[in-house]
Amino acid sequence: MPGSLPSSGRFWDKPIEALTRDEWEALCDGCGKCCLHKLEDEDTGDVHHTNVACRLLDLSTGRCSDYRHRKAMVPDCLRLTPRLVRDVPWLPATCAYRLRADGQPLPAWHYLECGDREEVRRAGHSVIGKAISEVLAGPLEEHIVPEDFASGVRR
Template sequence: MGELRENFWTLPLAQLTRAEWEALCDGCGRCCLHKIEDADTGAIADTNVACKLLDTGTAQCRDYRNRKAFVPDCLRLTFAIVEDVPWLPSTCAYRLRAAGRDLPHWHYLLTGDRDDVHRAGVSVAGRVVSEDEAGPLEHHIVEWSAPQRDLEEESGA
């Protein structure tokens, strides 16, 4: 995947190499879930319906490298657009770093354990259904909660 610099995640996003950009992802899978936009208000509702390529048990893309061939509207998140994607979760490393904030305490780059995203309750693994089985999206609207510790930190508790 390429060489990763020590503590690269503390650098401004514009300075990251492609390998470092890809490594910044925490693997939660939330960006691979369908959203519903209200045509009148523009409000975006989350669903628990995953892209057909997302492994619902691991929250990992089954064919990340070739995903655009199977899902043409799959968004390739880049530095140029990261601040213009309003539906990224508040816990998203890209969103946090674009705002100059630190990674969450459970991020694997800090802990060394990719399963910490699951233990923190951030991952969608085991909590979503594939679009191939879901039926109407309107029946699957959910509100994802932030991990309790993150909520306490945001409120200053």
């Protein structure tokens, strides 16, 4: 997660392949949806979304509590890259990485557009108040949610 914004103007409008690492990291809107567990049906390959968050997700901020060391603490945590983002089918439709990879603009509620990191929550696109930690959840199968929960549709 970015500490401070890069100072290269509206960098988020550039093609993702042209972004620096800091610019790429700054695209994250902090919704927390990518940190929710998913279940894949072994027979069909269908992905089922849950409201269960990785133990590192701070449910009050929607941000990783140890972003720098997350791979050491959660080995299966996926590090999104400009190349990989096009191959991850479960990213929500509102994900800035996905939007920019598809050449789409960021939504008006994205902090890079509006200047307010809390707008993602106010616009209904954050997991804040909607997720439970894996530490408390129990069986993931009991926490499957409708696809619109994870896809970016406002609830």
